[in-house]
Amino acid sequence: MSKFVEDHTTKESDEKQTEKVLLDPYHYICQIPGKQVRTKLVTAFNYWLNIPKPELDLIGEATQMLHNASLLIDDIEDNSNLRRGVPVAHKIYGVPHTINSANYVYFLGLEKALKLDHPEVTKVFxxxxxxxxxxxxxxxxxxxxxxxxxxxxxxxxxxxKTGGLFGLAVRSMQLFSANKSDFKPLLDTLGLYFQIRDDYANLYSEEYETNKSYCEDLTEGKFSFPLIHAILSDPEDNQVLSILRQRTTDNNVKKYCVQLLEKKGSFEYTRQILIQLEDK
Known part of the structure:
Protein backbone atom coordinates (compact mmCIF):
# COMPACT_ATOMS: atom_id res chain seq x y z
CA MET A 1 0.00 0.00 0.00
CA SER A 2 2.80 2.41 0.94
CA LYS A 3 4.52 1.66 -2.40
CA PHE A 4 1.29 2.55 -4.26
CA VAL A 5 0.95 5.83 -2.35
CA GLU A 6 4.60 6.65 -2.95
CA ASP A 7 4.32 5.95 -6.69
CA HIS A 8 1.10 7.97 -6.92
CA THR A 9 2.71 10.92 -5.10
CA THR A 10 5.76 10.75 -7.35
CA LYS A 11 3.56 10.73 -10.44
CA GLU A 12 1.63 13.78 -9.23
CA SER A 13 4.89 15.57 -8.50
CA ASP A 14 6.23 14.74 -11.98
CA GLU A 15 3.04 16.01 -13.62
CA LYS A 16 3.22 19.29 -11.69
CA GLN A 17 6.84 19.72 -12.71
CA THR A 18 5.97 18.96 -16.34
CA GLU A 19 3.15 21.51 -16.25
CA LYS A 20 5.48 24.13 -14.79
CA VAL A 21 8.07 23.54 -17.49
CA LEU A 22 5.47 23.70 -20.25
CA LEU A 23 4.06 26.96 -18.93
CA ASP A 24 7.29 28.76 -17.97
CA PRO A 25 7.27 31.13 -21.01
CA TYR A 26 3.57 31.83 -20.51
CA HIS A 27 3.96 32.54 -16.79
CA TYR A 28 6.92 34.76 -17.62
CA ILE A 29 4.82 37.07 -19.79
CA CYS A 30 1.91 36.97 -17.33
CA GLN A 31 4.06 38.37 -14.53
CA ILE A 32 4.84 41.50 -16.56
CA PRO A 33 2.16 44.15 -15.87
CA GLY A 34 0.02 44.93 -18.92
CA LYS A 35 -2.94 47.16 -19.71
CA GLN A 36 -5.50 44.40 -19.01
CA VAL A 37 -7.66 45.89 -21.78
CA ARG A 38 -9.55 42.68 -22.49
CA THR A 39 -10.31 42.03 -18.83
CA LYS A 40 -11.62 45.58 -18.48
CA LEU A 41 -13.64 45.15 -21.68
CA VAL A 42 -15.37 42.06 -20.27
CA THR A 43 -16.23 43.93 -17.08
CA ALA A 44 -17.50 46.97 -18.99
CA PHE A 45 -19.71 44.99 -21.37
CA ASN A 46 -21.27 43.14 -18.47
CA TYR A 47 -22.97 46.44 -17.57
CA TRP A 48 -25.19 45.72 -20.61
CA LEU A 49 -25.06 41.94 -20.72
CA ASN A 50 -25.44 41.23 -17.00
CA ILE A 51 -24.29 37.60 -17.00
CA PRO A 52 -23.65 35.57 -13.81
CA LYS A 53 -20.24 35.98 -12.15
CA PRO A 54 -19.06 32.35 -12.65
CA GLU A 55 -19.52 32.63 -16.44
CA LEU A 56 -18.08 36.15 -16.45
CA ASP A 57 -14.94 35.00 -14.64
CA LEU A 58 -14.42 32.00 -16.93
CA ILE A 59 -14.77 34.12 -20.07
CA GLY A 60 -12.44 36.78 -18.71
CA GLU A 61 -9.81 34.21 -17.74
CA ALA A 62 -10.01 32.34 -21.06
CA THR A 63 -9.76 35.57 -23.06
CA GLN A 64 -6.75 36.78 -21.09
CA MET A 65 -5.04 33.40 -21.52
CA LEU A 66 -5.51 33.54 -25.28
CA HIS A 67 -4.30 37.14 -25.42
CA ASN A 68 -1.08 36.43 -23.51
CA ALA A 69 -0.44 33.28 -25.56
CA SER A 70 -0.89 35.28 -28.77
CA LEU A 71 1.66 37.83 -27.51
CA LEU A 72 4.25 35.06 -27.17
CA ILE A 73 3.72 34.17 -30.83
CA ASP A 74 3.55 37.82 -31.96
CA ASP A 75 6.93 38.57 -30.42
CA ILE A 76 8.49 35.67 -32.31
CA GLU A 77 6.83 36.60 -35.60
CA ASP A 78 7.86 40.24 -35.14
CA ASN A 79 11.39 39.36 -34.00
CA SER A 80 10.86 41.67 -31.01
CA ASN A 81 13.45 42.22 -28.29
CA LEU A 82 11.34 43.81 -25.56
CA ARG A 83 7.80 43.39 -24.28
CA ARG A 84 6.57 45.86 -21.65
CA GLY A 85 10.14 46.92 -20.92
CA VAL A 86 11.71 43.48 -20.36
CA PRO A 87 13.20 40.86 -22.72
CA VAL A 88 10.60 38.89 -24.68
CA ALA A 89 9.93 35.31 -23.58
CA HIS A 90 11.68 33.62 -26.50
CA LYS A 91 14.91 35.48 -25.69
CA ILE A 92 14.79 33.75 -22.29
CA TYR A 93 13.33 30.33 -23.10
CA GLY A 94 14.09 29.95 -26.80
CA VAL A 95 11.77 29.94 -29.80
CA PRO A 96 10.69 26.24 -29.82
CA HIS A 97 9.80 26.18 -26.10
CA THR A 98 7.90 29.48 -26.36
CA ILE A 99 5.90 28.37 -29.41
CA ASN A 100 4.94 25.13 -27.70
CA SER A 101 3.94 26.97 -24.53
CA ALA A 102 1.75 29.43 -26.47
CA ASN A 103 0.04 26.67 -28.45
CA TYR A 104 -0.51 24.70 -25.25
CA VAL A 105 -2.21 27.70 -23.65
CA TYR A 106 -4.49 28.15 -26.68
CA PHE A 107 -5.92 24.73 -25.92
CA LEU A 108 -5.98 25.32 -22.17
CA GLY A 109 -8.07 28.39 -23.00
CA LEU A 110 -10.44 26.26 -25.04
CA GLU A 111 -10.59 23.72 -22.21
CA LYS A 112 -11.57 26.53 -19.83
CA ALA A 113 -14.18 27.85 -22.29
CA LEU A 114 -15.72 24.38 -22.54
CA LYS A 115 -16.46 24.59 -18.81
CA LEU A 116 -19.11 27.14 -19.77
CA ASP A 117 -21.07 24.10 -20.94
CA HIS A 118 -22.86 25.84 -23.82
CA PRO A 119 -23.31 24.18 -27.25
CA GLU A 120 -22.27 27.34 -29.13
CA VAL A 121 -19.07 28.11 -27.25
CA THR A 122 -16.81 26.00 -29.49
CA LYS A 123 -18.23 27.69 -32.60
CA VAL A 124 -17.63 31.17 -31.18
CA PHE A 125 -14.12 30.24 -30.02
CA LYS A 161 -6.55 40.68 -35.68
CA THR A 162 -7.22 43.03 -32.77
CA GLY A 163 -10.98 42.56 -32.77
CA GLY A 164 -10.71 38.76 -32.76
CA LEU A 165 -10.40 38.42 -29.00
CA PHE A 166 -12.74 41.36 -28.36
CA GLY A 167 -15.38 39.50 -30.35
CA LEU A 168 -14.63 36.20 -28.64
CA ALA A 169 -15.21 37.72 -25.20
CA VAL A 170 -18.42 39.58 -26.02
CA ARG A 171 -19.97 36.87 -28.19
CA SER A 172 -19.25 34.31 -25.45
CA MET A 173 -20.88 36.58 -22.89
CA GLN A 174 -23.97 36.96 -25.06
CA LEU A 175 -24.50 33.20 -24.95
CA PHE A 176 -25.55 33.73 -21.33
CA SER A 177 -27.33 37.07 -21.73
CA ALA A 178 -30.84 38.11 -22.74
CA ASN A 179 -29.24 41.06 -24.56
CA LYS A 180 -28.63 39.94 -28.15
CA SER A 181 -27.75 43.39 -29.54
CA ASP A 182 -25.25 43.56 -32.39
CA PHE A 183 -22.10 44.92 -30.75
CA LYS A 184 -19.84 44.25 -33.75
CA PRO A 185 -19.75 47.89 -34.97
CA LEU A 186 -18.69 49.01 -31.49
CA LEU A 187 -16.12 46.21 -31.19
CA ASP A 188 -14.72 47.06 -34.63
CA THR A 189 -14.35 50.70 -33.58
CA LEU A 190 -12.65 49.70 -30.32
CA GLY A 191 -10.27 47.38 -32.17
CA LEU A 192 -9.36 50.08 -34.69
CA TYR A 193 -8.84 52.70 -32.01
CA PHE A 194 -6.71 50.39 -29.90
CA GLN A 195 -4.42 49.35 -32.80
CA ILE A 196 -4.10 52.74 -34.50
CA ARG A 197 -3.27 54.35 -31.16
CA ASP A 198 -0.64 51.64 -30.58
CA ASP A 199 0.82 52.28 -34.06
CA TYR A 200 0.96 56.00 -33.31
CA ALA A 201 2.59 55.47 -29.92
CA ASN A 202 5.22 53.13 -31.37
CA LEU A 203 6.54 55.91 -33.59
CA TYR A 204 5.72 59.02 -31.56
CA SER A 205 5.53 58.29 -27.84
CA GLU A 206 8.61 58.64 -25.63
CA GLU A 207 6.96 56.34 -23.06
CA TYR A 208 6.68 53.61 -25.69
CA GLU A 209 10.42 53.89 -26.31
CA THR A 210 11.11 52.80 -22.72
CA ASN A 211 8.91 49.70 -23.09
CA LYS A 212 9.98 48.62 -26.56
CA SER A 213 13.02 49.46 -28.65
CA TYR A 214 12.83 52.87 -30.34
CA CYS A 215 10.41 52.91 -33.29
CA GLU A 216 10.35 49.12 -33.30
CA ASP A 217 7.81 49.01 -36.14
CA LEU A 218 10.51 50.40 -38.46
CA THR A 219 12.94 47.65 -37.49
CA GLU A 220 10.19 45.08 -37.98
CA GLY A 221 9.25 46.55 -41.37
CA LYS A 222 5.63 46.78 -40.30
CA PHE A 223 3.08 48.76 -42.32
CA SER A 224 1.53 50.64 -39.43
CA PHE A 225 -1.18 53.28 -39.87
CA PRO A 226 1.02 56.44 -39.96
CA LEU A 227 3.48 54.74 -42.32
CA ILE A 228 0.72 53.67 -44.71
CA HIS A 229 -0.53 57.26 -44.84
CA ALA A 230 2.97 58.61 -45.53
CA ILE A 231 3.59 56.12 -48.34
CA LEU A 232 0.21 56.46 -50.06
CA SER A 233 -0.12 60.24 -49.68
CA ASP A 234 3.06 60.85 -51.68
CA PRO A 235 3.70 57.92 -54.06
CA GLU A 236 6.53 59.78 -55.83
CA ASP A 237 8.61 59.86 -52.65
CA ASN A 238 9.75 56.33 -51.78
CA GLN A 239 11.96 57.21 -48.81
CA VAL A 240 9.60 55.82 -46.15
CA LEU A 241 9.06 52.59 -48.09
CA SER A 242 12.81 52.23 -48.60
CA ILE A 243 13.48 52.70 -44.88
CA LEU A 244 10.89 50.03 -44.06
CA ARG A 245 12.55 47.66 -46.52
CA GLN A 246 15.91 48.06 -44.72
CA ARG A 247 14.56 46.85 -41.32
CA THR A 248 16.92 49.42 -39.82
CA THR A 249 18.24 49.39 -36.27
CA ASP A 250 19.96 52.76 -36.79
CA ASN A 251 18.28 55.32 -34.52
CA ASN A 252 19.45 58.20 -36.71
CA VAL A 253 17.64 56.71 -39.69
CA LYS A 254 14.57 56.13 -37.51
CA LYS A 255 14.59 59.74 -36.32
CA TYR A 256 14.82 60.89 -39.93
CA CYS A 257 11.83 58.72 -40.82
CA VAL A 258 9.85 60.22 -37.91
CA GLN A 259 10.68 63.68 -39.29
CA LEU A 260 9.39 62.59 -42.70
CA LEU A 261 6.12 61.40 -41.15
CA GLU A 262 5.75 64.71 -39.34
CA LYS A 263 6.47 66.64 -42.55
CA LYS A 264 3.95 64.59 -44.56
CA GLY A 265 1.24 65.18 -41.94
CA SER A 266 0.96 61.49 -41.12
CA PHE A 267 0.94 61.98 -37.35
CA GLU A 268 -1.65 64.74 -37.59
CA TYR A 269 -3.80 62.57 -39.89
CA THR A 270 -3.53 59.68 -37.41
CA ARG A 271 -4.58 61.96 -34.54
CA GLN A 272 -7.63 63.10 -36.52
CA ILE A 273 -8.64 59.50 -37.25
CA LEU A 274 -8.34 58.66 -33.55
CA ILE A 275 -10.57 61.64 -32.69
CA GLN A 276 -13.14 60.42 -35.24
CA LEU A 277 -13.08 56.94 -33.72
CA GLU A 278 -13.50 58.41 -30.24
CA ASP A 279 -16.59 60.32 -31.41
CA LYS A 280 -18.31 57.21 -32.80
Whole structure:
Protein backbone atom coordinates (compact mmCIF):
# COMPACT_ATOMS: atom_id res chain seq x y z
CA MET A 1 0.00 0.00 0.00
CA SER A 2 2.80 2.41 0.94
CA LYS A 3 4.52 1.66 -2.40
CA PHE A 4 1.29 2.55 -4.26
CA VAL A 5 0.95 5.83 -2.35
CA GLU A 6 4.60 6.65 -2.95
CA ASP A 7 4.32 5.95 -6.69
CA HIS A 8 1.10 7.97 -6.92
CA THR A 9 2.71 10.92 -5.10
CA THR A 10 5.76 10.75 -7.35
CA LYS A 11 3.56 10.73 -10.44
CA GLU A 12 1.63 13.78 -9.23
CA SER A 13 4.89 15.57 -8.50
CA ASP A 14 6.23 14.74 -11.98
CA GLU A 15 3.04 16.01 -13.62
CA LYS A 16 3.22 19.29 -11.69
CA GLN A 17 6.84 19.72 -12.71
CA THR A 18 5.97 18.96 -16.34
CA GLU A 19 3.15 21.51 -16.25
CA LYS A 20 5.48 24.13 -14.79
CA VAL A 21 8.07 23.54 -17.49
CA LEU A 22 5.47 23.70 -20.25
CA LEU A 23 4.06 26.96 -18.93
CA ASP A 24 7.29 28.76 -17.97
CA PRO A 25 7.27 31.13 -21.01
CA TYR A 26 3.57 31.83 -20.51
CA HIS A 27 3.96 32.54 -16.79
CA TYR A 28 6.92 34.76 -17.62
CA ILE A 29 4.82 37.07 -19.79
CA CYS A 30 1.91 36.97 -17.33
CA GLN A 31 4.06 38.37 -14.53
CA ILE A 32 4.84 41.50 -16.56
CA PRO A 33 2.16 44.15 -15.87
CA GLY A 34 0.02 44.93 -18.92
CA LYS A 35 -2.94 47.16 -19.71
CA GLN A 36 -5.50 44.40 -19.01
CA VAL A 37 -7.66 45.89 -21.78
CA ARG A 38 -9.55 42.68 -22.49
CA THR A 39 -10.31 42.03 -18.83
CA LYS A 40 -11.62 45.58 -18.48
CA LEU A 41 -13.64 45.15 -21.68
CA VAL A 42 -15.37 42.06 -20.27
CA THR A 43 -16.23 43.93 -17.08
CA ALA A 44 -17.50 46.97 -18.99
CA PHE A 45 -19.71 44.99 -21.37
CA ASN A 46 -21.27 43.14 -18.47
CA TYR A 47 -22.97 46.44 -17.57
CA TRP A 48 -25.19 45.72 -20.61
CA LEU A 49 -25.06 41.94 -20.72
CA ASN A 50 -25.44 41.23 -17.00
CA ILE A 51 -24.29 37.60 -17.00
CA PRO A 52 -23.65 35.57 -13.81
CA LYS A 53 -20.24 35.98 -12.15
CA PRO A 54 -19.06 32.35 -12.65
CA GLU A 55 -19.52 32.63 -16.44
CA LEU A 56 -18.08 36.15 -16.45
CA ASP A 57 -14.94 35.00 -14.64
CA LEU A 58 -14.42 32.00 -16.93
CA ILE A 59 -14.77 34.12 -20.07
CA GLY A 60 -12.44 36.78 -18.71
CA GLU A 61 -9.81 34.21 -17.74
CA ALA A 62 -10.01 32.34 -21.06
CA THR A 63 -9.76 35.57 -23.06
CA GLN A 64 -6.75 36.78 -21.09
CA MET A 65 -5.04 33.40 -21.52
CA LEU A 66 -5.51 33.54 -25.28
CA HIS A 67 -4.30 37.14 -25.42
CA ASN A 68 -1.08 36.43 -23.51
CA ALA A 69 -0.44 33.28 -25.56
CA SER A 70 -0.89 35.28 -28.77
CA LEU A 71 1.66 37.83 -27.51
CA LEU A 72 4.25 35.06 -27.17
CA ILE A 73 3.72 34.17 -30.83
CA ASP A 74 3.55 37.82 -31.96
CA ASP A 75 6.93 38.57 -30.42
CA ILE A 76 8.49 35.67 -32.31
CA GLU A 77 6.83 36.60 -35.60
CA ASP A 78 7.86 40.24 -35.14
CA ASN A 79 11.39 39.36 -34.00
CA SER A 80 10.86 41.67 -31.01
CA ASN A 81 13.45 42.22 -28.29
CA LEU A 82 11.34 43.81 -25.56
CA ARG A 83 7.80 43.39 -24.28
CA ARG A 84 6.57 45.86 -21.65
CA GLY A 85 10.14 46.92 -20.92
CA VAL A 86 11.71 43.48 -20.36
CA PRO A 87 13.20 40.86 -22.72
CA VAL A 88 10.60 38.89 -24.68
CA ALA A 89 9.93 35.31 -23.58
CA HIS A 90 11.68 33.62 -26.50
CA LYS A 91 14.91 35.48 -25.69
CA ILE A 92 14.79 33.75 -22.29
CA TYR A 93 13.33 30.33 -23.10
CA GLY A 94 14.09 29.95 -26.80
CA VAL A 95 11.77 29.94 -29.80
CA PRO A 96 10.69 26.24 -29.82
CA HIS A 97 9.80 26.18 -26.10
CA THR A 98 7.90 29.48 -26.36
CA ILE A 99 5.90 28.37 -29.41
CA ASN A 100 4.94 25.13 -27.70
CA SER A 101 3.94 26.97 -24.53
CA ALA A 102 1.75 29.43 -26.47
CA ASN A 103 0.04 26.67 -28.45
CA TYR A 104 -0.51 24.70 -25.25
CA VAL A 105 -2.21 27.70 -23.65
CA TYR A 106 -4.49 28.15 -26.68
CA PHE A 107 -5.92 24.73 -25.92
CA LEU A 108 -5.98 25.32 -22.17
CA GLY A 109 -8.07 28.39 -23.00
CA LEU A 110 -10.44 26.26 -25.04
CA GLU A 111 -10.59 23.72 -22.21
CA LYS A 112 -11.57 26.53 -19.83
CA ALA A 113 -14.18 27.85 -22.29
CA LEU A 114 -15.72 24.38 -22.54
CA LYS A 115 -16.46 24.59 -18.81
CA LEU A 116 -19.11 27.14 -19.77
CA ASP A 117 -21.07 24.10 -20.94
CA HIS A 118 -22.86 25.84 -23.82
CA PRO A 119 -23.31 24.18 -27.25
CA GLU A 120 -22.27 27.34 -29.13
CA VAL A 121 -19.07 28.11 -27.25
CA THR A 122 -16.81 26.00 -29.49
CA LYS A 123 -18.23 27.69 -32.60
CA VAL A 124 -17.63 31.17 -31.18
CA PHE A 125 -14.12 30.24 -30.02
CA UNK A 126 -13.15 28.74 -33.38
CA UNK A 127 -14.58 31.56 -35.51
CA UNK A 128 -12.87 34.31 -33.53
CA UNK A 129 -9.47 32.59 -33.30
CA UNK A 130 -9.60 32.01 -37.07
CA UNK A 131 -10.28 35.73 -37.57
CA UNK A 132 -7.32 36.60 -35.35
CA UNK A 133 -5.00 34.42 -37.45
CA UNK A 134 -6.38 35.77 -40.74
CA UNK A 135 -5.59 39.30 -39.62
CA UNK A 136 -2.16 38.39 -38.30
CA UNK A 137 -1.39 36.48 -41.49
CA UNK A 138 -2.09 39.48 -43.74
CA UNK A 139 -0.06 41.77 -41.49
CA UNK A 140 2.90 39.38 -41.81
CA UNK A 141 2.40 38.99 -45.58
CA UNK A 142 2.51 42.74 -46.25
CA UNK A 143 5.59 43.10 -44.07
CA UNK A 144 7.52 40.20 -45.61
CA UNK A 145 6.68 41.12 -49.22
CA UNK A 146 7.13 44.87 -48.60
CA UNK A 147 3.67 45.40 -50.09
CA UNK A 148 1.90 48.48 -48.75
CA UNK A 149 -1.82 47.84 -48.13
CA UNK A 150 -4.54 50.41 -48.67
CA UNK A 151 -6.03 52.09 -45.62
CA UNK A 152 -9.18 50.01 -46.09
CA UNK A 153 -7.20 46.76 -46.28
CA UNK A 154 -5.37 47.78 -43.11
CA UNK A 155 -8.65 48.41 -41.29
CA UNK A 156 -10.04 45.01 -42.30
CA UNK A 157 -6.84 43.37 -41.05
CA UNK A 158 -7.04 45.18 -37.69
CA UNK A 159 -10.71 44.32 -37.19
CA UNK A 160 -9.78 40.67 -37.65
CA LYS A 161 -6.55 40.68 -35.68
CA THR A 162 -7.22 43.03 -32.77
CA GLY A 163 -10.98 42.56 -32.77
CA GLY A 164 -10.71 38.76 -32.76
CA LEU A 165 -10.40 38.42 -29.00
CA PHE A 166 -12.74 41.36 -28.36
CA GLY A 167 -15.38 39.50 -30.35
CA LEU A 168 -14.63 36.20 -28.64
CA ALA A 169 -15.21 37.72 -25.20
CA VAL A 170 -18.42 39.58 -26.02
CA ARG A 171 -19.97 36.87 -28.19
CA SER A 172 -19.25 34.31 -25.45
CA MET A 173 -20.88 36.58 -22.89
CA GLN A 174 -23.97 36.96 -25.06
CA LEU A 175 -24.50 33.20 -24.95
CA PHE A 176 -25.55 33.73 -21.33
CA SER A 177 -27.33 37.07 -21.73
CA ALA A 178 -30.84 38.11 -22.74
CA ASN A 179 -29.24 41.06 -24.56
CA LYS A 180 -28.63 39.94 -28.15
CA SER A 181 -27.75 43.39 -29.54
CA ASP A 182 -25.25 43.56 -32.39
CA PHE A 183 -22.10 44.92 -30.75
CA LYS A 184 -19.84 44.25 -33.75
CA PRO A 185 -19.75 47.89 -34.97
CA LEU A 186 -18.69 49.01 -31.49
CA LEU A 187 -16.12 46.21 -31.19
CA ASP A 188 -14.72 47.06 -34.63
CA THR A 189 -14.35 50.70 -33.58
CA LEU A 190 -12.65 49.70 -30.32
CA GLY A 191 -10.27 47.38 -32.17
CA LEU A 192 -9.36 50.08 -34.69
CA TYR A 193 -8.84 52.70 -32.01
CA PHE A 194 -6.71 50.39 -29.90
CA GLN A 195 -4.42 49.35 -32.80
CA ILE A 196 -4.10 52.74 -34.50
CA ARG A 197 -3.27 54.35 -31.16
CA ASP A 198 -0.64 51.64 -30.58
CA ASP A 199 0.82 52.28 -34.06
CA TYR A 200 0.96 56.00 -33.31
CA ALA A 201 2.59 55.47 -29.92
CA ASN A 202 5.22 53.13 -31.37
CA LEU A 203 6.54 55.91 -33.59
CA TYR A 204 5.72 59.02 -31.56
CA SER A 205 5.53 58.29 -27.84
CA GLU A 206 8.61 58.64 -25.63
CA GLU A 207 6.96 56.34 -23.06
CA TYR A 208 6.68 53.61 -25.69
CA GLU A 209 10.42 53.89 -26.31
CA THR A 210 11.11 52.80 -22.72
CA ASN A 211 8.91 49.70 -23.09
CA LYS A 212 9.98 48.62 -26.56
CA SER A 213 13.02 49.46 -28.65
CA TYR A 214 12.83 52.87 -30.34
CA CYS A 215 10.41 52.91 -33.29
CA GLU A 216 10.35 49.12 -33.30
CA ASP A 217 7.81 49.01 -36.14
CA LEU A 218 10.51 50.40 -38.46
CA THR A 219 12.94 47.65 -37.49
CA GLU A 220 10.19 45.08 -37.98
CA GLY A 221 9.25 46.55 -41.37
CA LYS A 222 5.63 46.78 -40.30
CA PHE A 223 3.08 48.76 -42.32
CA SER A 224 1.53 50.64 -39.43
CA PHE A 225 -1.18 53.28 -39.87
CA PRO A 226 1.02 56.44 -39.96
CA LEU A 227 3.48 54.74 -42.32
CA ILE A 228 0.72 53.67 -44.71
CA HIS A 229 -0.53 57.26 -44.84
CA ALA A 230 2.97 58.61 -45.53
CA ILE A 231 3.59 56.12 -48.34
CA LEU A 232 0.21 56.46 -50.06
CA SER A 233 -0.12 60.24 -49.68
CA ASP A 234 3.06 60.85 -51.68
CA PRO A 235 3.70 57.92 -54.06
CA GLU A 236 6.53 59.78 -55.83
CA ASP A 237 8.61 59.86 -52.65
CA ASN A 238 9.75 56.33 -51.78
CA GLN A 239 11.96 57.21 -48.81
CA VAL A 240 9.60 55.82 -46.15
CA LEU A 241 9.06 52.59 -48.09
CA SER A 242 12.81 52.23 -48.60
CA ILE A 243 13.48 52.70 -44.88
CA LEU A 244 10.89 50.03 -44.06
CA ARG A 245 12.55 47.66 -46.52
CA GLN A 246 15.91 48.06 -44.72
CA ARG A 247 14.56 46.85 -41.32
CA THR A 248 16.92 49.42 -39.82
CA THR A 249 18.24 49.39 -36.27
CA ASP A 250 19.96 52.76 -36.79
CA ASN A 251 18.28 55.32 -34.52
CA ASN A 252 19.45 58.20 -36.71
CA VAL A 253 17.64 56.71 -39.69
CA LYS A 254 14.57 56.13 -37.51
CA LYS A 255 14.59 59.74 -36.32
CA TYR A 256 14.82 60.89 -39.93
CA CYS A 257 11.83 58.72 -40.82
CA VAL A 258 9.85 60.22 -37.91
CA GLN A 259 10.68 63.68 -39.29
CA LEU A 260 9.39 62.59 -42.70
CA LEU A 261 6.12 61.40 -41.15
CA GLU A 262 5.75 64.71 -39.34
CA LYS A 263 6.47 66.64 -42.55
CA LYS A 264 3.95 64.59 -44.56
CA GLY A 265 1.24 65.18 -41.94
CA SER A 266 0.96 61.49 -41.12
CA PHE A 267 0.94 61.98 -37.35
CA GLU A 268 -1.65 64.74 -37.59
CA TYR A 269 -3.80 62.57 -39.89
CA THR A 270 -3.53 59.68 -37.41
CA ARG A 271 -4.58 61.96 -34.54
CA GLN A 272 -7.63 63.10 -36.52
CA ILE A 273 -8.64 59.50 -37.25
CA LEU A 274 -8.34 58.66 -33.55
CA ILE A 275 -10.57 61.64 -32.69
CA GLN A 276 -13.14 60.42 -35.24
CA LEU A 277 -13.08 56.94 -33.72
CA GLU A 278 -13.50 58.41 -30.24
CA ASP A 279 -16.59 60.32 -31.41
CA LYS A 280 -18.31 57.21 -32.80
Missing amino acids: TEQILELHRGQGMDIYWRDTVCCPSEEQYKIMVIR
